[in-house]
Amino acid sequence: MAETQSASRDDAPASAAKHQDQATEALIDQQGDHVVGRAVTINRSRDELFAFWRDFANLVTFMDNVERVDVIDAQRSHWVVKAPGGRTVEWDARITEEEAGRLIAWASEPGADIVNSGRIEFRDAGARGTVVVATIAYDPPGGAIGKFVAKLFQREPAIQARRDLRRFKQLMETGEVATSSRTRAQLEEEKA
Amino acid sequence: MRALTWHGKHDVRMETVDDPEILNPRDAIIKITSTAICGSDLHLYDAYIPTLQAGDILGHEFMGEVVEVGPKSTLKKGQRVVVPFTIACGSCYHCNKHQYSACPNGLPADNQDIAMPLYGHEMSGLFGYSHMTGGYAGGQAEYVRVPFSDVGPIVIPDGVDDDKVLFLSDILPTGWMAAENAEIEAGDTVAVWGCGPVGLFCVQSAFLMGAERVIAIDHFPSRLELAKKFGAETINFEESKTYEALMEMTGGIGPDTVIDAVGLEAHGFFVDNVIDQIKASTFLGTDRPHSIRQAIIACRKGGRVSMPAVYGGFVDKFPLGAFMEKGLTLKTGQTHVQHYMPGLLNAIMEDKIDTTFLISHRLPLEQAPEGYKMFHDQQNEVTKIVLKPGMQLAA
Ligand SMILES: NC(=O)c1ccc[n+]([C@@H]2O[C@H](COP(=O)([O-])OP(=O)(O)OC[C@H]3O[C@@H](n4cnc5c(N)ncnc54)[C@H](O)[C@@H]3O)[C@@H](O)[C@H]2O)c1
Ligand SMILES: [Zn+2]
Numbered sequence: 001m002a003e004t005q006s007a008s009r010d011d012a013p014a015s016a017a018k019h020q021d022q023a024t025e026a027l028i029d030q031q032g033d034h035v036v037g038r039a040v041t042i043n044r045s046r047d048e049l050f051a052f053w054r055d056f057a058n059l060v061t062f063m064d065n066v067e068r069v070d071v072i073d074a075q076r077s078h079w080v081v082k083a084p085g086g087r088t089v090e091w092d093a094r095i096t097e098e099e100a101g102r103l104i105a106w107a108s109e110p111g112a113d114i115v116n117s118g119r120i121e122f123r124d125a126g127a128r129g130t131v132v133v134a135t136i137a138y139d140p141p142g143g144a145i146g147k148f149v150a151k152l153f154q155r156e157p158a159i160q161a162r163r164d165l166r167r168f169k170q171l172m173e174t175g176e177v178a179t180s181s182r183t184r185a186q187l188e189e190e191k192a
Numbered sequence: 193m194r195a196l197t198w199h200g201k202h203d204v205r206m207e208t209v210d211d212p213e214i215l216n217p218r219d220a221i222i223k224i225t226s227t228a229i230c231g232s233d234l235h236l237y238d239a240y241i242p243t244l245q246a247g248d249i250l251g252h253e254f255m256g257e258v259v260e261v262g263p264k265s266t267l268k269k270g271q272r273v274v275v276p277f278t279i280a281c282g283s284c285y286h287c288n289k290h291q292y293s294a295c296p297n298g299l300p301a302d303n304q305d306i307a308m309p310l311y312g313h314e315m316s317g318l319f320g321y322s323h324m325t326g327g328y329a330g331g332q333a334e335y336v337r338v339p340f341s342d343v344g345p346i347v348i349p350d351g352v353d354d355d356k357v358l359f360l361s362d363i364l365p366t367g368w369m370a371a372e373n374a375e376i377e378a379g380d381t382v383a384v385w386g387c388g389p390v391g392l393f394c395v396q397s398a399f400l401m402g403a404e405r406v407i408a409i410d411h412f413p414s415r416l417e418l419a420k421k422f423g424a425e426t427i428n429f430e431e432s433k434t435y436e437a438l439m440e441m442t443g444g445i446g447p448d449t450v451i452d453a454v455g456l457e458a459h460g461f462f463v464d465n466v467i468d469q470i471k472a473s474t475f476l477g478t479d480r481p482h483s484i485r486q487a488i489i490a491c492r493k494g495g496r497v498s499m500p501a502v503y504g505g506f507v508d509k510f511p512l513g514a515f516m517e518k519g520l521t522l523k524t525g526q527t528h529v530q531h532y533m534p535g536l537l538n539a540i541m542e543d544k545i546d547t548t549f550l551i552s553h554r555l556p557l558e559q560a561p562e563g564y565k566m567f568h569d570q571q572n573e574v575t576k577i578v579l580k581p582g583m584q585l586a587a
């Protein structure tokens with residue numbers, strides 16, 4: 001738990017830090033040492049967005065690499081996530097912090113294939129709706145080489161998180177996730 | 193169905209492909225009755241626009257009949273609609289401000305990354321215009337899938353000819369928005385570079401907005417002739433010096449407002465090249481910015497610059513000094529088509545705007561490849577080609 005305030009720290013979010021160690025220090029939960037952060041404005045109320053996200057089973061509708069999330073109980077869920085080479089990685093996650101309409105934080109439990117933690121915040125943006133800020137920290141599978149492989153497969157978490165949030169925005173604002181496929185067969189292929 | 197597909201430079205073909213299907217709740221399937229070839233399509237034909245893939249279906253100016261609707265579409269089977277070339281959701285921050293061409297919700301999340309390094313933001317989805325704008329199949333086909341069909345397409349009253357309303361899809365709103373961006377005041381002289389479809393609609397729109405004089409610039413005599421028909425004075429830049437002519441014609445003041453309706457045209461840009469160059473932080477001049485340079489130099493002090501013309505990358509020798517010292521204002525952008533469609537449909541119905549004058553050729557869709565070649569090779573004679581699926585092949 002660290003809100004490290006070095007004298008030189010500016011107002012930019014931790015995920016924009018040039019030096020990753022500084023960024024991880026500012027994270028609520030220090031599980032995982034690579035940080036991915038994204039802010040997106042969604043033209044819906046905090047409560048609506050929170051409610052949709054809080055039901056983890058919904059996440060599969062916009063998180064492309066998530067195969068499924070099984071809700072175990074009010075605090076715990078089991079994640080099955082696509083990995084390079086047609087494999088999957090799994091973990092149990094537990095909610096570490098929750099504030100209705102404002103914040104959900106979670107962390108993987110011991111034994112996870114990828115040690116990770118995340119935090120999603122919903123902030124009022126007046127007439128613009130809600131600013132959603134996601135921060136995800138993770139240990140890349142297999143260290144640097146794993147990350148390199150992941151990059152080749154476009155499942156690199158920074159890219160993935162960015163794209164997931166865009167899909168979340170689309171789903172919440174328009175009721176659907178954009179696709180440029182022409183036929184159902186193409187759409188299936190795209191999702192595979 | 194039959195569709196016009198892109199395969200490379202100057203290689204477009206009619207092919208048989210699978211029919212489109214409803215994939216999202218707000219989709220509709222339109223059976224195309226008329227579709228035009230645009231000046232912007234020539235950039236694709238000349239292979240200047242990157243991120244096109246072999247087999248992509250082109251076409252962003254089209255209209256037709258609703259034949260299938262998703263559960264959340266508000267259209268009804270049998271209705272005739274014109275479809276805007278920009279794909280916008282109607283409910284995001286940008287759409288609420290009527291900045292439809294800035295809507296990110298029609299662009300698939302993965303495609304949004306393509307423009308980021310170049311522009312800092314994602315663009316909106318467009319029909320038939322490369323994968324940077326979504327990779328959507330276009331309307332030079334028998335059928336097309338239209339997303340957000342509850343907010344995009346405009347329903348056309350029965351008995352109104354396709355030819356009269358087809359250009360609501362792009363070039364008419366584009367010419368109109370360009371004139372609006374020129375912030376024309378009564379008594380103004382407006383100079384328009386380029387007498388293609390966009391420039392010609394700028395001419396008409398400028399007069400409707402109260403311009404006293406419009407001066408149109410091009411080098412194709414027949415295009416200049418069309419501008420003249422709408423009351424413009426003309427400058428043929430192959431016969432006269434544009435700057436000198438403009439200064440003389442405006443008593444040394446210069447045009448109050450200038451419109452660039454030419455664009456990058458002959459010189460393209462290459463995204464991979466551009467991205468590499470950004471990374472290397474080196475200087476790059478890719479687009480051909482001749483007309484916008486000229487427009488800025490000719491514009492009167494304190495005047496306005498409107499730029500409907502498309503630019504994609506970086507330009508060399510942009511006259512930033514002249515722009516600053518003369519205190520000019522610049523407005524530009526992909527057209528917010530949805531915003532202008534209803535008003536312009538009324539203007540057409542009330543015969544305030546002439547649209548059909550532009551069409552020089554009508555061809556069956558099957559002859560689309562010939563159409564591209566004609567439009568590319570004979571710009572003087574060919575001002576606009578409209579393709580019609582099912583039209584009988586000329587003997
Ligand atoms: N902003 C938008 O949303 C939007 C929409 C449609 C088209 N466009 C763009 O608008 C531009 C014009 O479109 P169009 O369909 O009319 O194209 P077009 O190619 O038919 O017309 C361009 C005209 O400019 C003339 N020209 C070339 N160099 C010139 C110069 N130096 N001075 C004066 N005239 C010159 C050409 O002879 C031609 O007649 C293109 O860049 C197109 O991509 C923008
Ligand atoms: Zn067009």
Ligand SMILES: [Zn+2]
Nearest residue numbers: 281284287295
């Ligand atoms: Zn929108």
